[in-house]
Each structure stands twice: as C-alpha cells, then as structure tokens.
Amino acid sequence: MQLKTNNLNFITKAYTLLVFCGVSAGLDAQEIIDTSVKEETAQADDKPLTTGTTFKVDGVAAVIGEYVILESDIQQAIESLKQQEVEGQDLSNCKVIDKLMEDKLYAHHAVVDSVMINEDQVRSYTQQQIDYFINQLGSEEKVLKFYRKEKMSDLKKELFDLNKNQELAKAMQQNIVEEIEVTPEEIRSYYKQLEEDGLPQFGVELEISKIQIIPEIPQEEKDKVIEQLNGYRSDIVDNGSSFATKAVLWSEDESTRGDGGLIRDVDRKSQFVKEFRDVAFSLQEGEVSKPFETEFGYHIIKVEKIRGQKIDLRHILRIPKVTSEAENAAKDKIQKLKTRIEAGEVTFAEAAKEFSDEKETATDGGIMINPVTQDRMFELKNLPPELYPKVQNLKQGEISIAFNNPTRTGKTRYEIYTVSDRIEEHKADFAIDYVKIKNFALQAKRIKAIEKWQDEKIAETYIKLNGDFRNCEYSSNWLKK
Numbered sequence: 001m002q003l004k005t006n007n008l009n010f011i012t013k014a015y016t017l018l019v020f021c022g023v024s025a026g027l028d029a030q031e032i033i034d035t036s037v038k039e040e041t042a043q044a045d046d047k048p049l050t051t052g053t054t055f056k057v058d059g060v061a062a063v064i065g066e067y068v069i070l071e072s073d074i075q076q077a078i079e080s081l082k083q084q085e086v087e088g089q090d091l092s093n094c095k096v097i098d099k100l101m102e103d104k105l106y107a108h109h110a111v112v113d114s115v116m117i118n119e120d121q122v123r124s125y126t127q128q129q130i131d132y133f134i135n136q137l138g139s140e141e142k143v144l145k146f147y148r149k150e151k152m153s154d155l156k157k158e159l160f161d162l163n164k165n166q167e168l169a170k171a172m173q174q175n176i177v178e179e180i181e182v183t184p185e186e187i188r189s190y191y192k193q194l195e196e197d198g199l200p201q202f203g204v205e206l207e208i209s210k211i212q213i214i215p216e217i218p219q220e221e222k223d224k225v226i227e228q229l230n231g232y233r234s235d236i237v238d239n240g241s242s243f244a245t246k247a248v249l250w251s252e253d254e255s256t257r258g259d260g261g262l263i264r265d266v267d268r269k270s271q272f273v274k275e276f277r278d279v280a281f282s283l284q285e286g287e288v289s290k291p292f293e294t295e296f297g298y299h300i301i302k303v304e305k306i307r308g309q310k311i312d313l314r315h316i317l318r319i320p321k322v323t324s325e326a327e328n329a330a331k332d333k334i335q336k337l338k339t340r341i342e343a344g345e346v347t348f349a350e351a352a353k354e355f356s357d358e359k360e361t362a363t364d365g366g367i368m369i370n371p372v373t374q375d376r377m378f379e380l381k382n383l384p385p386e387l388y389p390k391v392q393n394l395k396q397g398e399i400s401i402a403f404n405n406p407t408r409t410g411k412t413r414y415e416i417y418t419v420s421d422r423i424e425e426h427k428a429d430f431a432i433d434y435v436k437i438k439n440f441a442l443q444a445k446r447i448k449a450i451e452k453w454q455d456e457k458i459a460e461t462y463i464k465l466n467g468d469f470r471n472c473e474y475s476s477n478w479l480k481k
Contacts (some may be wrong), residue, residue: 065108
C-alpha cells in the first residue's frame with residue numbers, strides 16, 4: 001500500500017546518505033546572505049559564523065537555522081547515492097537538497113530543544129565506518145587519499161559530525177511522534193477509507209518459530225582468556241605498560257581497537273550490558289578492573305577520566321574460542337531435537353521453551369516477533385535475506401533442516417525453524433489484518449503530525465536558499481511563499 005511519506009527518515013529510507021552528505025557549520029546569528037555578491041567558494045571548514053563576519057557566499061546552497069548546506073555537499077550526496085547504486089530514485093539537485101534541508105531542520109531543532117543522543121554510540125559507529133573503509137580500500141593511506149584528507153583524525157571528525165547530525169534528526173523525529181497513538185475508532189475510520197480507495201493486496205504471510213542451540217564454550221577456553229587478561233592487567237598495573245597499546249594489539253572489539261579501546265561519555269543510561277556498566281562505575285579514575293564476563297566475552301576496563309555522571313574508559317575484549325567438539329555437540333543436539341519433534345515426542349513449542357538458547361523467543365515457544373510491525377506475522381517477500389531461504393518453501397508445521405546462523409563476530413549458532421501459521425495472498429481484511437491496519441493508521445497519523453511540525457518550524461526558523469535552488473519545487477514550504 002502506497003502512503004505519502006514526504007521523505008521522512010523514520011518511515012522511509014529512500015535517501016540514505018551514508019557519508020559526506022553535508023558539512024555543518026554553526027551560525028550564531030541569523031545573518032542575511034547577500035546573494036548578489038559573488039566571492040570565492042565557501043570552504044567546508046566547520047568554522048562558526050558570527051555576527052559581522054564577511055561570509056563568502058559563492059557555493060552556499062542553503063542555510064537552515066544553524067546549518068549551512070554547500071553546493072559541494074549536494075554533489076557529494078549524489079555521488080554517494082550513485083555509488084550505492086540507488087535505483088528508481090530522483091537524484092536531482094532539487095530532490096537531494098530537499099532531503100538535506102529536512103535533515104538539517106530536524107538537527108537544528110534537536111539542538112534547540114536539547115534532545116539527547118548517545119554520542120558514544122555515534123563514535124563507535126564512526127569507527128566501524130572507518131574500519132570498513134580500510135577493509136575495502138586496503139589501508140589508511142588509501143582511505144585518506146580517496147576522501148582527500150591529510151589525517152585520519154580529520155576524516156573521523158567529519159564522519160562523527162555527520163553521524164551525530166543524523167542521530168539528532170532521528171531523535172527529533174522520534175520526539176515528535178513518540179506519544180501519538182490511534183484509537184479503535186480511528187482504526188475503523190482508516191479502514192473504511194481504504195475500502196473507498198481500494199483495499200490493498202497483502203502477500204503470503206508466515207508465523208515463524210525457531211529453536212537456537214549455541215555451542216558451549218569449554219571452561220579451559222574461558223580460563224585461557226582470563227589468564228591472558230590477567231597478564232595484560234599485571235603488565236599495565238605493575239610495570240606501567242600502556243593500556244591503549246595492549247588494546248590495539250589484543251582487543252577483539254573492532255569498533256574501539258583502533259582508538260586503543262577508548263569509549264567516551266559513558267553514563268549509567270548508556271546502552272551497554274549491565275555487567276559492563278556495573279564494573280565501569282565501580283572503578284576509580286586510573287583503576288584497572290579484574291577480568292569479568294559479559295555476553296560478548298571477557299573484558300578488562302580502565303577508567304581514564306571521571307566527569308560528573310560520565311566517564312571515559314578503555315577496555316580490552318577477549319572472546320573464548322569454541323572447540324570443534326563443542327560445535328559438533330551443539331549440532332548433534334539440535335538434530336536430535338528435530339527428530340523428536342517430527343516423531344511427535346514433543347511439540348516444537350515445548351522443545352523451544354525447554355532447550356532453545358534464544359531466551360526472548362524461547363519463553364513464547366520459539367515464536368518470532370516481526371521487528372517492523374511488532375506482531376507475529378512476516379510477509380514472505382519482505383523477510384530478511386538470511387531468513388528467507390530457510391522458510392520460503394516450508395509448509396505449515398514442517399521443520400527446516402538445521403542451519404548455522406553465525407553472529408557478526410562469527411560465533412556459531414545452530415537453528416531450526418517451523419512455520420506455525422501461514423496466510424495466503426489476500427486483500428486486506430479488518431479481522432485478519434487488524435495489527436497491520438492499526439500500524440498503517442498510526443503511520444498516517446504520525447505523518448500528519450510530522451507535516452504539521454515541519455510547517456510550524458519552517459515558519460519560525462531562519463531559512464535562506466540561493467541561486468537556482470530558489471526555483472525548485474519542494475515538498476515543504478522552504479521558500480515561505
């Protein structure tokens with residue numbers, strides 16, 4: 001079903017700008033830019049503009065609140081989208097600047113409204129991007145040459161600023177819609193409107209259950225890792241060795257290893273597992289923890305700096321290895337469970353509750369929840385690519401073969417699946433598809449709220465478009481006509 005989305009990030013990803021989609025600059029005063037004066041091209045140096053500053057206007061496409069969009073930012077965004085091979089999308093200057101201005105509007109008001117984001121997560125994601133670039137191009141030197149930077153710190157800062165602005169935009173959008181709900185009457189009214197316009201066709205839908213068995217790590221492998229970490233700790237505490245150097249050499253956390261295990265701005269609400277936070281906030285500045293375990297492996301932590309309710313820390317992660325014997329035992333276990341279920345000795349739901357290592361699905365008999373709709377049904381054509389081939393041909397009640405579905409770190413996980421319910425292709429039905437219709441109604445209501453917010457904020461925000469960009473047809477009233 002086609003809904004008007006108005007390029008909203010939380011609804012559509014039509015224009016996902018991975019990198020270099022725009023460089024932001026601070027604007028301390030709402031300065032009018034004289035487009036009749038042509039000077040040298042403005043440089044994307046992120047320097048703030050202050051009252052009385054002679055701003056070089058040539059190359060400035062738009063100003064949104066505190067953010068400047070350069071013509072070069074638009075071209076970089078278009079090139080990024082072309083490299084992603086985005087098909088069927090309008091990559092014209094007008095369409096791309098429309099999206100960039102929308103992002104800047106959200107980011108500007110997120111700052112004005114003091115919307116909080118987790119900057120540590122932004123740093124971690126930025127480092128993952130850097131690691132990916134290095135892996136793709138072969139070396140840091142090639143990455144710097146490709147992106148025309150002299151130092152990796154310059155590239156990292158620019159990426160961080162871009163990612164931070166995107167997170168601010170997403171957080172602002174979420175703030176706008178987070179309290180919006182729909183009543184049963186609104187859902188019925190929405191469905192009646194669908195009936196008048198023509199009910200949408202829904203494809204084949206599946207209710208999917210799974211059992212997951214994770215190989216058990218032998219105690220001797222755990223002891224080996226703990227001994228390694230104790231060795232690092234002893235060398236750091238007793239001999240004055242550098243924690244950062246140890247992290248670069250030995251940590252298996254790829255997102256922080258390049259920065260010597262550094263994680264900044266950690267607070268008690270940061271999205272780290274409880275065991276990690278508990279240890280981090282039990283340490284004094286400069287103290288190094290003893291090895292401790294989380295679901296990711298074993299760690300040691302050093303607190304670099306305590307700043308009120310936040311801390312900067314370094315950590316080293318070591319992941320115990322799974323032996324081939326343990327992997328074989330896990331595979332044998334899931335094969336025997338499959339045989340017992342097919343023989344009728346136990347139901348799939350009973351086996352999931354008793355034996356599955358994925359606790360979030362085990363408690364519900366292995367039934368998976370669709371992360372998009374938050375209900376139990378998955379549309380077959382929209383299944384994640386790693387799941388689709390495992391269930392596409394399963395009949396209701398049939399069990400898949402055992403698969404190894406490794407984690408991002410390569411950790412083995414054996415899984416079997418079954419289709420516990422199957423609905424064939426059909427037109428929308430109020431009773432059968434109530435959850436989806438509710439979500440569509442909620443989405444439509446949120447879109448209206450976003451459009452209303454945009455209209456109000458555009459009216460009260462300093463906005464300036466230059467040159468040919470004033471001749472574009474925009475989805476929002478950027479020209480304030």
